[in-house]
Amino acid sequence: MPELPEVERVRLTLLPRLIGRRVMSVQVRREEVVTHDGPRVAGRSLQPALLQGLIITSLHRHGKQLAIAAGESSQALDDQRALVVHLGMTGSLISAQPRNDDAIDKHDHLIWLLDDGSRLTFNDPRRFGGVWTFNSFAEVRQRWAALGEDALAASAPTLNSKLKRTRRNLKAALLDQSVIAGLGNIYVDELLFRCGLHPKRRADRIDAAVVACLCDEIKSLLAEAIARGGSTLRNYVDGDGHGGAFQERHQVYGRAGLPCLRCGQPLATAAIGGRTTVYCKRCQCYRGEPRARAATGKQQ
């Protein structure tokens, strides 16, 4: 499932392949994946909103969302058109040079043909993802303003004040993209284990100093995951079609019932914040000082 590290990998791998390329045409194979507010006549006018004829100038990310800006190179970013891509759970955005034996997958919903002959394909079997069109990048900024800070750039005081304003548990609060943008089920579980924080702890009762540790750990966890190419569980791949290796470093996610890598006790599982949650009852306790960075480092 693409969370922040996976989306950042997609962005980084697509950068050299897309910047400066002109979009020659766009194939819309499944219109429902596109959310487009503007007028549309006979299904034809979707193409301009999908950047047809424009030059891709930059790729941006906020949390799990990826934006592609395009226009004429003289245009200010805020005036350029933009798309926001959500990969949902099973989405991918892959750039490739077409080959003779290439078959179009039934879940290839959108295909952009670029001026160097390459193709950018949005594929999403489950269709939890999608593409949103914007008349300007300024509108993308507006949309992103409703989200919390990007997790890679999170500031402890901001996170602290957001957490203080909710009575929910930590797990639910950290999954909420308006609190902090970019964390999903995998990384929240990994994060709480590393910090020795119980997922059911009330978000508003976490000491500011502990939130500061949490904030530091968020950044180091995500940076580590990005460096290892993200987590590939089922079908996540980056913009080059390659999987990641961070799943080998998961300490709790997907390890329910297996021994805790820190204390050896079998890891517990429960539905918390509406999500399957894996944690160690001994290492992630309600009371006492959380052990920031607990059990990082060595594996097995």
Next chain:
DNA sequence: AACACCGCCTGAGCGC
């Protein structure tokens, strides 16, 4: 206003 919960969607994995 804050928060819980449903429904979307398909493939993997399982038991029989």
Next chain:
DNA sequence: TGCGCTCAGGCGGTGT
């Protein structure tokens, strides 16, 4: 081998 069931989950919408 193959069927049908359950589960996975980000996020917007609806209900409490």
